Amino acid sequence: MNAPDRFELFLLGEGEKKVTEQTDTRTANSAVFTFNKEDHTLANMLRAHLLKDQHVTFAGYKVPHPLFATFELRIQTDSVISPKEALVNCCKSLVGDLETLSREFTKEYELRKMVAGDGTGIDQ
Amino acid sequence: MEYDPMIMDTEATGPSVKITEAGSHHVDFELQGVDLAFANSLRRVVLAEVPTMAIDLVEFSANTSVLADEFIAHRLGLIPLNSKNVDDVAYSRDCDLCNDRCENCSVTLSLHARCTGDDIMRVYARDLVVDGGRANQWVGSPVITDPEGLGTVICKLRKGQELNVKCIAKKGIAKEHAKWAPTSAVGFEYDPHNKLRHTELWFEEDASKEWPKSKYADWEEPPQEGEPFDYDAVPERFYFEVESVGNLEPDAIIQQGIKVLQQKLASVIQTVTEGEGGDINGMNGADDYNNGPRSPDTGMVGSGWQGDTGYTTPGYGGGNASTWGAGAATPYGATPYGQSHSNGWS
Numbered sequence: 001m002n003a004p005d006r007f008e009l010f011l012l013g014e015g016e017k018k019v020t021e022q023t024d025t026r027t028a029n030s031a032v033f034t035f036n037k038e039d040h041t042l043a044n045m046l047r048a049h050l051l052k053d054q055h056v057t058f059a060g061y062k063v064p065h066p067l068f069a070t071f072e073l074r075i076q077t078d079s080v081i082s083p084k085e086a087l088v089n090c091c092k093s094l095v096g097d098l099e100t101l102s103r104e105f106t107k108e109y110e111l112r113k114m115v116a117g118d119g120t121g122i123d124q
Numbered sequence: 125m126e127y128d129p130m131i132m133d134t135e136a137t138g139p140s141v142k143i144t145e146a147g148s149h150h151v152d153f154e155l156q157g158v159d160l161a162f163a164n165s166l167r168r169v170v171l172a173e174v175p176t177m178a179i180d181l182v183e184f185s186a187n188t189s190v191l192a193d194e195f196i197a198h199r200l201g202l203i204p205l206n207s208k209n210v211d212d213v214a215y216s217r218d219c220d221l222c223n224d225r226c227e228n229c230s231v232t233l234s235l236h237a238r239c240t241g242d243d244i245m246r247v248y249a250r251d252l253v254v255d256g257g258r259a260n261q262w263v264g265s266p267v268i269t270d271p272e273g274l275g276t277v278i279c280k281l282r283k284g285q286e287l288n289v290k291c292i293a294k295k296g297i298a299k300e301h302a303k304w305a306p307t308s309a310v311g312f313e314y315d316p317h318n319k320l321r322h323t324e325l326w327f328e329e330d331a332s333k334e335w336p337k338s339k340y341a342d343w344e345e346p347p348q349e350g351e352p353f354d355y356d357a358v359p360e361r362f363y364f365e366v367e368s369v370g371n372l373e374p375d376a377i378i379q380q381g382i383k384v385l386q387q388k389l390a391s392v393i394q395t396v397t398e399g400e401g402g403d404i405n406g407m408n409g410a411d412d413y414n415n416g417p418r419s420p421d422t423g424m425v426g427s428g429w430q431g432d433t434g435y436t437t438p439g440y441g442g443g444n445a446s447t448w449g450a451g452a453a454t455p456y457g458a459t460p461y462g463q464s465h466s467n468g469w470s
């Protein structure tokens with residue numbers, strides 16, 4: 001009865017932003033990004049990929065409360081790039097990887113189809 | 125484009141795919157060159173965030189069957205509907221052409237059955253008839269895969285009983301309701317020999333006897349007797365088994381999943397870099413996207429994400445002012461992040 005609408009899991013509220021940045025003043029070159037209407041799907045992917053950046057010295061995320069569709073991603077960098085730059089680079093790099101994946105998948109799938117003769121019921 | 129290439133020890137080559145089996149309703153493949161988080165995100169997005177069509181509203185004009193209205197409405201919702209090229213359909217909640225619903229954002233199906241004979245009559249999914257227009261020729265038709273061409277049983281009617289309903293199918297994602305799921309299952313597996321010790325394999329006497337080996341165990345080197353644990357090892361080969369419910373073709377499910385992930389990332393880039401570079405026009409669309417509730421993919425992409433048209437979503441800088449490669453003859457990844465310095469990207 002008082003259950004929140006399910007679409008609150010993925011639709012941004014009025015005036016709500018996808019990401020907000022909060023500088024972490026306790027340490028140098030660090031910031032906490034709060035993502036709205038996102039979950040582990042995006043969070044863990046970003047976290048894992050950020051750690052591959054040589055300029056990133058720390059990346060970690062938490063979901064403050066399981067009932068709210070939000071997560072906090074903390075990034076700390078060396079002084080060469082800012083956490084924000086690290087985040088943007090990371091996203092761009094992932095988009096590229098996904099593009100490669102898409103292309104690879106299409107290639108493989110088309111190959112399968114050709115071997116099977118036509119597109120329908122390709123395994124027989 | 126002035127960012128340092130990331131250090132990628134194992135993935136110099138990027139993701140690669142090997143399809144091991146495929147059919148009209150399933151695809152099994154092996155994914156390599158990515159980390160566990162990436163593979164798992166693909167799994168999650170395919171399960172919960174790939175849009176499909178499903179019946180969302182049902183108006184009853186007659187129901188003298190033994191089943192209650194809401195019971196039948198629920199059953200109707202769960203019937204898989206063809207969702208091919210579902211990008212052509214708008215989300216009802218942000219359809220520009222209507223206030224409630226229209227042919228651009230919904231499909232109307234009607235069902236009228238009355239039992240006149242002495243035998244019990246079955247009402248099937250094939251009895252759902254698409255009324256009026258729809259965004260494309262496929263979207264909203266009930267998925268029928270049985271050899272008799274009947275589809276799912278909706279209810280049974282006795283002599284004199286009648287069912288007359290009008291159903292409104294809409295686009296949605298499984299995060300909102302499982303009826304919008306494109307898959308009935310997504311198998312996800314790695315490290316068949318449990319060399320990484322990511323799982324415990326509880327046993328009574330002997331784990332190797334009590335736990336059947338995965339079919340992928342033959343594909344990977346079994347651990348040597350007395351082999352020391354490798355603390356640096358990470359999972360590298362991921363085995364997916366995607367099973368479609370019939371509304372989308374298995375390859376379309378994966379491709380759509382990839383697209384949804386790209387859209388998520390794109391909206392992050394867009395929000396974080398908002399206001400940088402100073403092109404006012406390019407930002408109009410961004411504001412449109414970020415303020416106010418909109419469905420996951422609107423604003424970012426339109427139909428031409430990987431296509432060759434660029435997008436012309438209304439209010440989203442259709443034309444050269446758009447941030448995301450409008451008018452680009454190349455997919456997003458090939459000419460990354462905008463074409464020139466006029467668009468707010470550097």
Ligand SMILES: [Zn+2]
Binds near residue numbers: 216229
């Ligand atoms: Zn509409």
